[in-house]
Amino acid sequence: xxxxxxxxxxxxxxxxxxxxxxxxxxxxxxxxxxxxxxxxxxxxxxxxxxxxxxxxxxxxxxxxxxxxxxxxxxxxxxxxxxxxxxxxxxxxxxxxxxxxxxxxxxxxxxxxxxxxxxxxxxxxxxxxxxxxxxxxxxxxxxxxxxxxxxxxxxxxxxxxxxxxxxxxxxxxxxxxxxxxxxxxxxxxxxxxxxxxxxxxxxxxxxxxxxxxxxxxxxxxxxxxxxxxxxxxxxxxxxxxxxxxxxxxxxxxxxxxxxx
Numbered sequence: 171x172x173x174x175x176x177x178x179x180x181x182x183x184x185x186x187x188x189x190x191x192x193x194x195x196x197x198x199x200x201x202x203x204x205x206x207x208x209x210x211x212x213x214x215x216x217x218x219x220x221x222x223x224x225x226x227x228x229x230x231x232x233x234x235x236x237x238x239x240x241x242x243x244x245x246x247x248x249x250x251x252x253x254x255x256x257x258x259x260x261x262x263x264x265x266x267x268x269x270x271x272x273x274x275x276x277x278x279x280x281x282x283x284x285x286x287x288x289x290x291x292x293x294x295x296x297x298x299x300x301x302x303x304x305x306x307x308x309x310x311x312x313x314x315x316x317x318x319x320x321x322x323x324x325x326x327x328x329x330x331x332x333x334x335x336x337x338x339x340x341x342x343x344x345x346x347x348x349x350x351x352x353x354x355x356x357x358x359x360x361x362x363x364x365x366x367x368x369x370x371x372x373x374x375x376x377x378x379x380x381x382x383x384x385x386x387x388x389x390x391x392x393x394x395x396x397x398x399x400x401x402x403x404x405x406x407x408x409x410x411x412x413x414x415x416x417x418x419x420x421x422x423x424x425x426x427x428x429x
Contacts, residue, residue: 173180174234175308177377179339179376184233192308195362199260201422204260204400212378212379212380212381212382213373213379213380214376214377214378214380214390215260215341215342215377216377216378218263218264219263219269220259220260220264220269220341220342220377221256221259221260221269221342221377221392222256222259222262222269222270222299223271224393224394224396224397224404224424225252225274225315225394226246226390226396226397227247227248227249227251227252227274227317227394227395228317234385235373238390239297246392247289247291247328247372248274248278248288248289248292248317248371249298249372249373249374250286250291250292250293250294250297251274251277251278251281251292251297251372251396252274252373252375252394253294253346253373253375253425254277254294254298254301254344254373254392255272255273255274255297255307256298256342256344256375256377257294257341257342257343257344257375257425257426257427258272258299258301258307258330258332258427259271259272259330259342260342260353260375260377260426261332261341261342261426261427261428262330262429264341264429265429266384269310270309270329270330270331271310271314272307272308272309272310272330272340273308273309273310273312273313273314274310274315275313275314275315275316275320276307276308276313276322276323276326277292277297277300277301277307278315278319278320279305279319279320279321279322279323280300280322280323280324280340281296281297281300281307282322284300285295285301288301288319289317289318289319290319293373293424294344294346294373294422295344295425296330296389298334298425298427300342301332301427302331302332302333302334304328305328306328306329306330306331306332307328307329308326308328308329308331309325309326309329312326312327312424313326315394331429332427332428332429333428334427334428334429336340340361341426342375342376342377342392342426343375343376343415343425343426344373344374344375344376344424344425344426345373345374345376345391345421345422345423345424346370346371346373346374346419346420346423347366347370347372347374347407347418347419347420347422348366348367348368348369348370348371348372348419349366349371349372349374349418350367350369350371350372351364351365353365353366353419354366354405357399358399358400358401359400359401359407360406361382361406361407361408362388362390362405362407362408362417363408363411364407364408364417364418366417366418366419367418367419368415368418368419368422369419370419370422370423374381374391374392374393374394374405375391375392376389376390376391376392376420377390377391377392377404377413377426378390379409386409387402387409388406388407388408388409389403389406389407389408389416389420390406391404391405391406391407391420392404394404
């Protein structure tokens with residue numbers, strides 16, 4: 171079933187797994203621009219080789235749900251893991267010069283002691299805390315995505331490490347949006363101005379910003395719903411709007427890893 175054939179309720183249950191706790195165990199370091207005049211008018215981290223190909227989180231089922239499959243069919247999303255991993259992939263490229271596809275499955279299986287609950291929902295800041303405490307992440311090749319929660323495999327070598335996380339960007343960053351509306355579900359291209367609120371339920375990765383041909387400013391966002399959605403897996407969301415929270419609340423929660 172693709173995004174065009176699911177009801178909005180089914181789609182949200184399958185794809186939107188952002189769950190932010192009321193408080194975090196580790197506070198992010200505040201970010202300050204060293205020189206605001208050095209901020210470029212446009213940015214696309216894909217052009218600097220800091221963004222891997224669009225991935226597909228797929229509908230995911232927990233181990234218990236697999237056991238009773240056919241009787242209970244409650245699906246939830248692992249978007250928080252994809253958002254965090256994409257940000258770590260970016261900072262790893264900028265630090266080492268190597269773009270490595272990292273493992274979302276490692277987060278889904280292993281980051282379960284705190285507020286994150288595998289494909290039962292989570293948030294990127296919690297993933298960054300886990301990656302820091304775990305001394306890194308392994309590769310997608312070593313620990314491939316299964317779209318189902320499994321037993322944590324601790325035998326894989328970690329290849330990408332971070333030292334913490336901060337709350338705004340000079341790299342690809344994790345952000346949360348309200349993706350509950352049908353206009354987001356059925357987005358196929360153009361500058362998205364949103365029929366949405368600020369009930370943040372989906373984690374994505376902001377990989378750039380720019381101006382359209384008509385001068386409309388936009389955020390460039392990488393999603394995790396495969397390349398058939400949106401603009402080959404991306405969405406351009408209008409920026410510079412009057413509301414401080416931005417379209418669909420995109421400016422309310424943002425963080426990125428440091429290395």
